[in-house]
Amino acid sequence: MPLARSELLAAARDARDRAYAxxxxxxxxxxxxxxxGEIVTGANVENASYPLAMCAERSALFAAVSRGARKFVALxxxxxxxxxxxxxxACRQSLAEFGSELIxxxxxxxxxxxxxxxxxxxxxxxxxxxxx
Ligand code: THU
Numbered sequence: 058m059p060l061a062r063s064e065l066l067a068a069a070r071d072a073r074d075r076a077y078a079x080x081x082x083x084x085x086x087x088x089x090x091x092x093x094g095e096i097v098t099g100a101n102v103e104n105a106s107y108p109l110a111m112c113a114e115r116s117a118l119f120a121a122v123s124r125g126a127r128k129f130v131a132l133x134x135x136x137x138x139x140x141x142x143x144x145x146x147a148c149r150q151s152l153a154e155f156g157s158e159l160i161x162x163x164x165x166x167x168x169x170x171x172x173x174x175x176x177x178x179x180x181x182x183x184x185x186x187x188x189x
Contacts, residue, residue, distance in 0.1 A: 062133070062162050062168070064096070065088050065090055065096065065131055065132075065133030065162050066088075066133045066135060066162060066163075066164055068086075068088035068096045068098050068133060069086040069087055069088040069098065069113075069133040069134055069135040070086055070135050071086065071098065072086035072087060072088060072098035072099060072100045072113065072117070073085060073086025073100060073113070073135050073136075074086070074100075075100045076100035076101050076102075076113065077100070077101070077102045077103055078101055078103050079103060080103045080105075080107060080110075081103060081110075082137075083101070083136065083137060083140075084100070084101065084136070084137055085100065085101045085112065085113035085114075085134070085135070085136050085137075085142065086098065086099075086100050086113055086134075086135050087099045087100070087112075087113040087114045087116065087117040087132060087133065087134050087135075088117065088132070088133040088134075089117045089118060089121050089126075089129050089131075089132050089133075090129065090130050090131040090132075090133075091121060091126040091128060091129055091130070092126075092128035092129065092130055093126075095121075095126065097117055097120050097121035097124065097126065098117055098120075099113050099114065099115070099116025099117030099118070099119075099120055100113050100116060101113045101116065102116060112144075112145060112147070112148050113134070114132065114134065114144050114145075114148035114151070114152065115147070115148050115151050117132070118148075118151055118152060118155075122155075127155060128155065128156070129152075129155055129156065129159050130159065130160065131159065131160040131161075131162055132144075132152065132159055132160070132161050132162065132171075133162045133163075134161060134162070134163050135163070135164060141163070141165075141166065142163060143174070144161065144174065146175075149171065149174055149175035149178070150175065150178055150179065152171055152175075153171060153172075153175055153178035153179075153180070154180075154181075156171075157170060157171050157172035157175070157178065158170060158171070158172065159171040161174060
């Protein structure tokens with residue numbers, strides 16, 4: 058990967074510092090590297106209405122897409138120190154919209170593709186009108 062893992066994880070840790078997680082206390086940071094070398098970060102944002110919480114991964118993804126990015130090469134992800142974090146199913150599906158080749162980078166873990174974490178995602182090709 059041309060982009061340094063350490064740079065991506067440092068950006069994710071930095072984003073984690075800005076997490077808003079007063080209810081769970083579980084602070085997460087994500088950093089998405091675009092194909093043109095930009096890094097867009099996100100943190101989890103919780104709400105007094107608990108189900109409205111937004112994960113760090115989707116915060117980063119939606120921020121990046123809103124800025125016009127469409128191609129991503131890597132996602133750095135950190136949870137609370139010492140926690141082996143994994144992206145939730147909803148985030149896997151949201152990220153898969155933009156390609157399953159994305160490399161997921163975590164501290165002390167082997168890098169994996171999003172495709173390995175979410176095989177057979179729902180995709181736009183399935184939205185066609187069924188015949189008959
Ligand atoms: N969370 C994330 O931001 N990303 C994950 O991969 C897992 C969970 C957040 C959602 C919620 O604010 C808190 O962590 C506890 O579930």
